[in-house]
Amino acid sequence: MNNLLKNKMVLSGLLIVFFFIFISILGPHIYRHSPVEQNISHRLQAPSARYIMGTDDLGRDVLARVIAGSRISLSVGFVSVGIALLIGVPLGLIAGFYGKGADRVIMRIVDIMLCFPTIFLILMVIAFLGPSIYNVMIVIGLTSWPGLTRYVRAETLSVRRREYIQAAEIMGIKKARILFIHILPNTIAPVIISAALGVGSAILAESILSFLGLGVQPPHPSWGNILTLGKEYISHNTWWLLVFPGTAILMTVVAFNLIGEGLRDVLDPRQRKER
Amino acid sequence: MNILEGKKIRKVFSREGFLGEQLGCVEALKGVDFRVSAGEILGIVGESGSGKSTLARIICSLEKPTSGSLIWSEKIFTEKKRKLHPAQMVFQNPYGSLNPKLTVGYMLREAISAGALKPLKSIKEEELRDVLADVGLEEISLFSYPHQFSGGQKQRLGIARALALKPRLLVCDEPVSALDISVQAQILELICRINSEKKLSVIFIAHDIEVVSMISSSILVMKDGRAVEYGKAEDIINRPSAAYTKKLIEAVPVNPYL
Amino acid sequence: MSKYCMSSGYILEAEKVSAEYFSSEKDIPALRGVDISLREGECIGIAGESGSGKSTLALTLLQLIDEDEGRISGGNIVFHEKASGEKINISSINKSRLRKVRGKEISLITQDPYTSFNPVIKLYRHFREAYRVHNKVFKERDLKDKVSELLDSVNLRPAEKILNSYPHQFSGGMLQRASMALALLNGPRILIADEPTSSLDVTIQKKVMETLKDLRCRYNLSIIFISHDLNLISEIADRIYILYAGKTVESGPASEIFKNPRHPYTEALLKSLPKLGARGSIISIPGRAPQPGAVKEGCSFAPRCSYADKKCFKKEPPPVLSGERAWACFKRQ
Numbered sequence: 001m002n003n004l005l006k007n008k009m010v011l012s013g014l015l016i017v018f019f020f021i022f023i024s025i026l027g028p029h030i031y032r033h034s035p036v037e038q039n040i041s042h043r044l045q046a047p048s049a050r051y052i053m054g055t056d057d058l059g060r061d062v063l064a065r066v067i068a069g070s071r072i073s074l075s076v077g078f079v080s081v082g083i084a085l086l087i088g089v090p091l092g093l094i095a096g097f098y099g100k101g102a103d104r105v106i107m108r109i110v111d112i113m114l115c116f117p118t119i120f121l122i123l124m125v126i127a128f129l130g131p132s133i134y135n136v137m138i139v140i141g142l143t144s145w146p147g148l149t150r151y152v153r154a155e156t157l158s159v160r161r162r163e164y165i166q167a168a169e170i171m172g173i174k175k176a177r178i179l180f181i182h183i184l185p186n187t188i189a190p191v192i193i194s195a196a197l198g199v200g201s202a203i204l205a206e207s208i209l210s211f212l213g214l215g216v217q218p219p220h221p222s223w224g225n226i227l228t229l230g231k232e233y234i235s236h237n238t239w240w241l242l243v244f245p246g247t248a249i250l251m252t253v254v255a256f257n258l259i260g261e262g263l264r265d266v267l268d269p270r271q272r273k274e275r
Numbered sequence: 276m277n278i279l280e281g282k283k284i285r286k287v288f289s290r291e292g293f294l295g296e297q298l299g300c301v302e303a304l305k306g307v308d309f310r311v312s313a314g315e316i317l318g319i320v321g322e323s324g325s326g327k328s329t330l331a332r333i334i335c336s337l338e339k340p341t342s343g344s345l346i347w348s349e350k351i352f353t354e355k356k357r358k359l360h361p362a363q364m365v366f367q368n369p370y371g372s373l374n375p376k377l378t379v380g381y382m383l384r385e386a387i388s389a390g391a392l393k394p395l396k397s398i399k400e401e402e403l404r405d406v407l408a409d410v411g412l413e414e415i416s417l418f419s420y421p422h423q424f425s426g427g428q429k430q431r432l433g434i435a436r437a438l439a440l441k442p443r444l445l446v447c448d449e450p451v452s453a454l455d456i457s458v459q460a461q462i463l464e465l466i467c468r469i470n471s472e473k474k475l476s477v478i479f480i481a482h483d484i485e486v487v488s489m490i491s492s493s494i495l496v497m498k499d500g501r502a503v504e505y506g507k508a509e510d511i512i513n514r515p516s517a518a519y520t521k522k523l524i525e526a527v528p529v530n531p532y533l
Numbered sequence: 534m535s536k537y538c539m540s541s542g543y544i545l546e547a548e549k550v551s552a553e554y555f556s557s558e559k560d561i562p563a564l565r566g567v568d569i570s571l572r573e574g575e576c577i578g579i580a581g582e583s584g585s586g587k588s589t590l591a592l593t594l595l596q597l598i599d600e601d602e603g604r605i606s607g608g609n610i611v612f613h614e615k616a617s618g619e620k621i622n623i624s625s626i627n628k629s630r631l632r633k634v635r636g637k638e639i640s641l642i643t644q645d646p647y648t649s650f651n652p653v654i655k656l657y658r659h660f661r662e663a664y665r666v667h668n669k670v671f672k673e674r675d676l677k678d679k680v681s682e683l684l685d686s687v688n689l690r691p692a693e694k695i696l697n698s699y700p701h702q703f704s705g706g707m708l709q710r711a712s713m714a715l716a717l718l719n720g721p722r723i724l725i726a727d728e729p730t731s732s733l734d735v736t737i738q739k740k741v742m743e744t745l746k747d748l749r750c751r752y753n754l755s756i757i758f759i760s761h762d763l764n765l766i767s768e769i770a771d772r773i774y775i776l777y778a779g780k781t782v783e784s785g786p787a788s789e790i791f792k793n794p795r796h797p798y799t800e801a802l803l804k805s806l807p808k809l810g811a812r813g814s815i816i817s818i819p820g821r822a823p824q825p826g827a828v829k830e831g832c833s834f835a836p837r838c839s840y841a842d843k844k845c846f847k848k849e850p851p852p853v854l855s856g857e858r859a860w861a862c863f864k865r866q
Contacts, residue, residue, distance in 0.1 A: 006557070163372040167433075170335045170364055171389040171440055181385075185376040322734035425821055426583065455582040455761045460805035460817035467815065483735055485807045489815055512810035526739040527809055530767040532791030 009262030016255035020070050020248075027067035035060065035068040035221045044233060047240050054240035056229050065221035066244055072222050073252060076137050076206040077199040083141025084148055085195060091145070092152025093187070097160060097179055107153070110146040118143050122209065131214045133222075140202050151194055155187035162186075189267035193260050200256030207249050223249050277348055278443060278476050279311045279334070279362075284343035286329050303329040305500040306343065311444060313348075316470055316477040318491030318508065320484045320523060326500040327480050331448045334478065335364045359390060363437035367449035369429035373421035379432060380417030383407070383439055390440035410435040410465060427458035434465065438473075445469070446478045451486060463490050484523045488512050496520045543613060544755050545571040545594070545639075545723060550608035552586075552593050554825075555601075561826035563589040565779040566608070569757075571723065576749060576756040578770030578787070580763050580802070582822045585776040587759050591727045594757070595635055596623060612638060615722065637667045640716035644728040646708035650700035656711060657696035660718060667719045683714040686751060687744050706737030710744050717752060724748075725757045730765065742768055764806055767791060772857070775799050778823050778833035785858030795853075795860040797841075798834045832862070840864045 004010055039059035047054045053062035095106040113121075125139045159165065160183065168178050209215035210224025211231075218225060223245040230241030284307045289300035304326045311317050321327040332338045334345065347361055366372040374382065383403045388395045400417070407413060410431040421429060430450060437445055447466065451459040467490055470477050481487050487494060487508075494511045496504040496519065504517040515521045547569045553560040564586040571577055581587040592598050593605050610623040612634060623634060643649050650659060660680045664671065681692035687710040689695050700708060709729060716724060726745065730738040746769055749756055760766050766773060767787060774784040775798065783796035794800040801818040808814070820837040823829075832838070835845040841864075850861045 163366040163368060164374040166337055167364065167366070167372060167436065169337065170360055170362070171386055171436075172359055173385070173389055181377075182374055186374070322736065425824070427821060456763070456807075457582055457802055457805045457818045458821075459807070460815050463807075464815045464817050467813070483807075485809045488810045489807050489812060491812070508812060509810065522736055524809065526735045528738075528742070528762070528764040528768050530764045530791065530806075532767055532788050533803075533806075 004263075004266055007262045007266050009258045010266065011262075013255045013258030013262060016251055017259065020074060020252055020255075023067055024071040024074055027070070028064075031064060031067060033061040033064040035064040036219045037061075044236060044238055046238075053244045054238070056226070056241060057233060062226065062240060062244060065226055066223065066248055068221045069223040069226065069245065070248065070252075072133060072216055072220070073203045073206060073249070076133070076140065077203040077252075077256070079137045080140035080144065080202045080205075081195050081198045083138065084145040084198060085191070087142070088145035088148030089152050089191060092149040093156055093179060093184065095149065096153040096156025097175075097183065103153070106149065110149050113143070113146040118205075119208070122205070123214070126209070126214045131209075131217060133216050133220070136206055136209055136215045140205050144198055144202065148191065148194055148198070151190045152187055155190055156183055159183050159186045189263075193264045193267065196256055196260035196263055200253040200260070203249065203252050203256070207245075276313050277310050278313045279348070280346045281307060281309045281330075281334075282344050282346065283308060284330065284333060284345070285341045286326070286333060286338065287341045303500055304333075304340070307497070307500070307502045309495050309502065309505065311476050311478060314470070314474045314476055315492045316466070316479055316490055318487035318494040319478060319480045319497060320482065320487045320494060321497035322482050324499065325497040327497050328448055330497075331364065331446050331478065331480055334444070334446055335362050336360060337364075359392070359440060361443040362446050363440050363442035363444075365430070365433050365437050365445065365447040365450045368453055369426045369433065372433045373429055373436075375421055378418050378420055379415065382432070382436060383417075386436045386439035406435050406439045409438055409469065425458075426454050427461055430454065430458075430462055431465065434462075434469070438469065442475070444476045444478065446480075448480045449482065450479075452481060452483070459486065466490060483527075484512075484520075485527045496523065542573045543570055544573045544615075545569075545610070545612055547594065547610045548608055550590070550593055550610065551606045552589050552598060552603060553606050554589075554603035556826075559826070560603075562606075562828075563603070563779055563825050564593060565828075567774075567776070567779070567781050569774055569781075569784075571755050571757060573722075574749075574753050574755055575772065576758055576770050578763075578766035578773040579757060579759040579776060580761065580766055580773060581776035582761055584778070584822055584825055586779040586825070587761075587776050588727055590776070591641065591725050591757070591759055594623070594725060595639060595641060596631055597641075612723075614638070632666070636663065636716075636721065637719045638721055639723040639725065640719075640721040641725045641727065642709070642712050642716050642729050645732050646705060646712045647700065649712055650708065652700050655697055655699055659715060660696070663715055663718050680714070680718070683717055684711070686748060687711070687714045688740075689714065704737070705733050706740055709733065709741050713741075713744060713748060717748065717754075720752075721754075723755045723757065725759070727759045728761070729758075731760070731762075738765075745769065763791075763802060775802070778828050779825060780833065780861070781852075781859070782834065782862075783858075783860040785860075789858060795858070795865045796834075796862050797838045797864070799860075801837075 037060065042055050042059040043057055045051055045055045051061055053066060056062055091106050095103040121143045122139050126135060129135045165178060165182055168182055206215055207224035207227065210222040211227050213228065215224055216222035226241060226245040230238060233241065284304050286304040287300050287302050290298040307330060319327050319330065329338065333340050380403060383406055384395055384398045387398050387402055387406065403417060407415065412428065412431050412435065421432070424432065451462050454462060463486070466477060466479065469475055479487060479491055491508045493506060494508050495502055496511065496517065498519050504511060504515065504520045511520060512524065515524060547567065549566045549568060550564055551562065551566050552564040553562045567590060569577065579587050579590060594610060596605065598605060605624065608624065612621045612623050614621055621634065623631065661676065664676050680696065684690065684692045684695055689707060689710055695711070703711065730741050733741060748754060758766060758769055770787050772785065773787050773790045774781050775796065777798050783790065783794070783799045790799060791803065794803055804816040805818055818837055823833055831846040831848060832841070832850050835841040838845065844863055850863045852859045852861045853866055
């Protein structure tokens, strides 16, 4: 834990993430402007003392919308990665530990999933289920587990061959116990790393979907659908509709990537130089 | 009296393709006979590829022999309806043989509970201390992790874990070849002491005939999956009959000054 | 051991060499002032347990300690160049001069031959690359002849077939002999062998040792042979240095060290050597070697020494010199 905080990448990433978590929880209480209240007479105003990040086409406060959007982005990130973990980790453990038939079936499914472009899969599902924030979470989660499964399987395979696992087998320890006490804790490092990186890419996926009009539906705010407005009024030179939500997306994604890369340095000894 | 007898043990490893078809096979053991009598140390010598580790794994049921049989002396099984394996193994690599995420206390507690078929929580601290005392690690903290120990201490912990299950046969697969010479002597001393104090039979595997001759009462020399020579240690060292045994003995570095 | 073709001139002298590795809390000293000297055509053995600093010494002599991991914190390493009679201080020359010494004058073979070759490159290109570093212009023909001769001297034949193979196509022993040939390509005068046989089977070990002895005579090499096995060292070394916790505790001619060890650690080490057929006579050294960095004041062997008294725990014993021998112990003055 100490090493973790000494790592500058992890530390700066965590600071940014905590900042966004802070504003997503407390922001609406501190900045008391409604993200959905319209004021047509003040439409498309550039940033000023009254509207710090300007207003959109219906005169809604962009800062309030960015703050409200952070809540959606972060929850999409965490929930969808949570779903991916719940599916990906057990499947990887089973494939790696039991091998043979189970391994073949699971890995073929993974291969098939990885053959489709993710965005195409997401579009397909949204087309059937209809666009909504919950569907977005579920769909991103359901499409991002195969990578995790591969990681966990590879790690399980290598841990499985270690001598302490063989010792446990000779001792007659039950399979489930070997799996959860001896193997799982030794495979968790790469899982944490890819989960952190996964949160970043899930946030990115949500913004893309909302930008395309397939994610969060107006009037609910999201970083992605603020960008959509920016695109529509691009001839009006409404730079604030692009810069502020864009920066928010950039910062969160970079923050999670920093945490992931930093964790890799701290947790994964193979990446570290051996003395 | 024999505690274990192996008859014509054969092991063939085959490689399977995508659809389960056979791609080729390697015969690691080509019919090996051996005996371990109660309370003795049997040394198995051979170079890499001789099949000595495969034999160890078969004895510990980590692999199934392709053909041939292992006959354990009946006494072991009638005495107690043991589900537990009568053999426990000590591994070569002290770094890979202990789970890095578990404390020493937890590891030993788990081993003792597996040996006594009792729940984990019912194991008392004195029992852990007794096992540690057997391997000369009385003073260590039960809350320490494997990476805090030296290679020799890790090997002692590996032996402690095996002893915690009260086995009838201790199978040591190259337990000293990753260690410095002076630490090697400590581990050899420990294995000898355990053998005589606990009347525990030991199979000691090494590639170095010199080391094997220091502790074994009988020696099995293996080459390419076959037993080339088997007999009392003194006879094999002083009057080797197989050409390969002679070659092994000649390869031992001779100190011209001693 | 026969004295081969030895002259008395020194070829390498290292004085008070210290090195330390970085760690998150403090720097860990691995070498704490080691003196060694090597004569032309001589073989010295460096013996020690893991953590004694013997491998760090090999890296230090070639200035090969990774800058991110540690540094050489003191001492002088002087190499006597033959042609000019010039003395080169390896510890203070610039990088381009250093490159001319490495490989050309001092070469290294390591423990695991598989990691010292690039697995996707055929053997010939390894030789070619190594040759090109020190010879800007050369004829392919000359290089081929030279390599064939070297491979012949390490008993690898036919050269053509060997050079067209990838490293994984060799057994450990063959590859270790190939790495010796590679180390000798640029005609070095010093060969540092860091545990060259510890990953090999015993019968292969014998072959590699014989090759090494043969090469020594043929090319008049000076060898620094590093191992934890004193029996192995005794086969080749003229003089021996015993390292313990980053310091030399005893040094001297091999015959005298084995017949009449002065330092208690050497004495205990000799007793713990395995002897063929000596069943039941295992004598080990109690306790464990101190971890680098955990060395307290006084003699570092004192906690394991049966002769130690109060003084040994308080003061570090200065080396006692007697002819070619030196040892550091209060109890053996």
